Amino acid sequence: MSGEIYLARSKSIAARMLGDEMMVMSSRDSTLFSLNPVASIIWNAADGLTSLNEIVTTRICPAFDVEVNDALRDAETFARELAEHGILLLSEAPIERSGHSPQERK
Amino acid sequence: MSVLLGEISDKAMRMGVPLNVHLDITYRCNERCVHCYLDHDDHGEMTTSEIKKLLKEMAEAGVFILTLSGGEIMMRKDFFEILEYAREMTFVVKLKTNAILIRDREADRIRELGAESIQISIYSHRPEVHDAITKVPGSLKRSLNAIRFLKSKGLHVIIANVLMKGCAQDYTGVRALAAELGVETTLDPMITPMMDGSRSTLALNVDRGMLKQIFADPIFAPDVAAMCATPDPEDDSLMGSVPCSAGHSACYVSPYGDVYPCVQFPFPSGNVRRQRFIDIWNHSEQLNEVRSIRIRDLPNCSACGNVSSCTRCPGLAYMEGNMRGPSTQDCERSFMLTGIESVNLQNKRAGATAGLVQIRGLGGNSTLVNIQAGAAMAEGTSA
Numbered sequence: 001m002s003g004e005i006y007l008a009r010s011k012s013i014a015a016r017m018l019g020d021e022m023m024v025m026s027s028r029d030s031t032l033f034s035l036n037p038v039a040s041i042i043w044n045a046a047d048g049l050t051s052l053n054e055i056v057t058t059r060i061c062p063a064f065d066v067e068v069n070d071a072l073r074d075a076e077t078f079a080r081e082l083a084e085h086g087i088l089l090l091s092e093a094p095i096e097r098s099g100h101s102p103q104e105r106k
Numbered sequence: 107m108s109v110l111l112g113e114i115s116d117k118a119m120r121m122g123v124p125l126n127v128h129l130d131i132t133y134r135c136n137e138r139c140v141h142c143y144l145d146h147d148d149h150g151e152m153t154t155s156e157i158k159k160l161l162k163e164m165a166e167a168g169v170f171i172l173t174l175s176g177g178e179i180m181m182r183k184d185f186f187e188i189l190e191y192a193r194e195m196t197f198v199v200k201l202k203t204n205a206i207l208i209r210d211r212e213a214d215r216i217r218e219l220g221a222e223s224i225q226i227s228i229y230s231h232r233p234e235v236h237d238a239i240t241k242v243p244g245s246l247k248r249s250l251n252a253i254r255f256l257k258s259k260g261l262h263v264i265i266a267n268v269l270m271k272g273c274a275q276d277y278t279g280v281r282a283l284a285a286e287l288g289v290e291t292t293l294d295p296m297i298t299p300m301m302d303g304s305r306s307t308l309a310l311n312v313d314r315g316m317l318k319q320i321f322a323d324p325i326f327a328p329d330v331a332a333m334c335a336t337p338d339p340e341d342d343s344l345m346g347s348v349p350c351s352a353g354h355s356a357c358y359v360s361p362y363g364d365v366y367p368c369v370q371f372p373f374p375s376g377n378v379r380r381q382r383f384i385d386i387w388n389h390s391e392q393l394n395e396v397r398s399i400r401i402r403d404l405p406n407c408s409a410c411g412n413v414s415s416c417t418r419c420p421g422l423a424y425m426e427g428n429m430r431g432p433s434t435q436d437c438e439r440s441f442m443l444t445g446i447e448s449v450n451l452q453n454k455r456a457g458a459t460a461g462l463v464q465i466r467g468l469g470g471n472s473t474l475v476n477i478q479a480g481a482a483m484a485e486g487t488s489a
Contacts, residue, residue: 012220014198016170019121023114023170025198027220030262032110 007055007079008048008095013087015043028086038064039078046088048095052079114170118355119348122397123168124387126356128369131157131188132177133361137204137240139227141270141310143300144177151361154184156379158191160359163383165195175202175369177361180212189219198222202266205252206245213255223262225292226253229270231279239273253287263289269320270297270310281325295320296435299425301372311435317442344413345402349420353396357387367396371421373429396420399430406432410449412440 009015014025022040024033035043038060045055056071064071082088089095118125132151133144152160164172172192179185180203192199201216205226208216216224226249230236236246256263265287267280277293284291295312299305312320348354352368353375359365363379365386366372375393376386387393399420402408407418410432417440422433432450441447447455 013196014170014193014220014222015196016165016168018114018117018123018125018168018170021117025222027222030222032108032114034110034114 003092005052005076005079006048006050006091006094007042007046007052008089008091009043009046010087010089024082024087026085026087031085033082033085033087038074042075042078043088048089048091052076115351115355118168119351122388123355124164124357125169126171126173126351127164127169128173128175128356128358129157129160130175130177130359130361130369131179131185132182134181135176135178135204136181136206137178137242137245139240141239141268141297141307143298143307145300145302146177149362151182152363152379154187156363157188160363160378160383161188161192161195161197163378165197167384167387170198171200172197173200173202178207179203180207186215186219189216189221193219193221201225202227204240204245204249205256206242206248208252208255210255213252213259213261216256217259217261221261223264224256225264225266228265228267228280228283229273230276231283232276235273235276239270250283250287253289257288263287265289265291267291267293268297269293269295269312269316271312272310274312274316274320277320278325293320296439298370298422298435303425305425308435314438314442317438321439321442345408346400348397349399349401349404349418352420353393357393359383365390365393367393368421370419371396371424371429373421373424396429404430404432406449406453411446412437412444412448415444416440416448 010026012027014027016023017040020037020040022035022043024035024043025031026033041059041063042052042055045059052075053072056075057068060066060071060075061068079088079090083090115125117123132148133146134148134151135142135144135146138146161172174189174192179201182188189199189201199219199221201221201224203224203226205224228236228246228249229239230246233244233246236249237243240246253263253265265280265284267277269277274295281291295317297307297311300307350368352371357365357367357375358369358371359378363377364374365376365378365383367375373392373396375390375396378386401413404418407413407416410416416436418436419433420429422435423429423431426433432448434450434454437448437450441451
């Protein structure tokens with residue numbers, strides 16, 4: 001990975017936890033995603049201010065038996081895939097946003 | 107339904123999560139459709155703040171797909187405030203509307219707020235037919251203009267084509283119109299009783315001949331052979347299954363805060379003005395009763411030859427008098443699809459015959475004659 005990546009959830013999505021999985025639908029094309037528990041942690045932590053590196057090292061690795069580099073590679077692939085569908089925003093700098101979804105407030 | 111959405115729905119059923127809620131925000135309407143099942147007077151709708159409180163409670167309860175309907179949703183001056191809040195709560199929002207108040211500006215706002223789909227009722231491609239049903243001159247033109255506005259914003263528009271006497275024959279015209287507009291269509295050949303129990307609207311249901319013709323049309327039943335195949339013999343897994351998602355992963359909330367298992371299942375199960383949504387969902391005796399019913403518990407239907415393929419609606423059965431009983435409209439529908447006469451239809455036919463014999467036997471008792479004549483007429487209507 002070349003540098004820090006910051007993630008923010010798009011406001012053009014619908015999302016809800018169902019058990020330990022996050023359901024996410026893009027309002028752009030109605031594509032539905034079901035995120036597994038690891039991806040759900042990344043999704044919930046995507047506040048625009050926390051880097052992907054920090055999410056992986058502080059939330060993923062302690063909870064799952066996984067190497068940091070492996071986890072970072074998988075997390076970046078996941079983030080870029082969701083960004084292609086317009087449901088995650090990616091940036092090399094923190095993303096300041098106004099307005100928050102219910103999940104963001106928790 | 108996509109495979110993933112099907113899997114999510116199954117999971118919600120297993121977990122008892124209210125994945126889908128249909129919320130009518132008003133019963134007021136600017137059309138007066140002849141088949142409508144609602145009383146359009148306002149008997150004390152929830153306020154904006156009450157609806158926002160409810161939406162927050164529903165989000166916390168796990169509701170994901172929210173259908174906003176009515177009445178006509180645009181009759182509420184706070185409609186966009188409600189929609190904006192619903193999207194802030196990250197629901198998938200589906201709208202049902204006649205759309206005659208939607209113009210370019212409203213279409214823009216709906217696009218900005220990210221509604222997933224907008225379903226619009228169109229009864230015919232012919233203005234004189236559509237407008238006679240809505241009782242609003244010019245309504246077809248206005249609804250079609252709204253579809254064009256919404257489509258121009260890239261929104262997902264669905265034409266709901268309800269079929270009834272007077273317009274059913276136009277369904278191919280509606281489909282051609284939808285193709286021209288670049289939108290989807292759904293066909294619904296079922297007119298339901300009114301919410302107050304009145305069955306006067308049922309006379310508008312299409313007759314058996316038309317129903318058979320529609321079901322034989324490949325555009326309605328892409329795999330006619332499969333749909334019309336003789337049902338598989340009943341099995342244990344079928345007998346242990348639930349009739350539908352009503353009360354299991356879906357429910358309905360009226361503009362007055364009343365909770366029902368489904369919009370077509372007016373079994374009062376609580377009121378969100380008096381209780382939190384999640385408490386009603388988890389603890390309502392009525393919802394728990396609905397949840398307890400399995401196919402094997404249906405005295406007529408579990409023994410019916412159509413049991414494995416029938417789309418029996420427990421709400422229609424409830425409105426017919428017994429939520430564990432048959433829904434005659436679905437019996438008719440199954441009969442048209444499979445050629446198998448349901449136990450219910452057989453009983454009705456036998457009962458009607460017995461009634462006629464009894465009338466003859468009782469001769470001059472005019473009261474009984476009238477009662478039996480009414481039963482025979484009802485049978486004739488449903489046929």
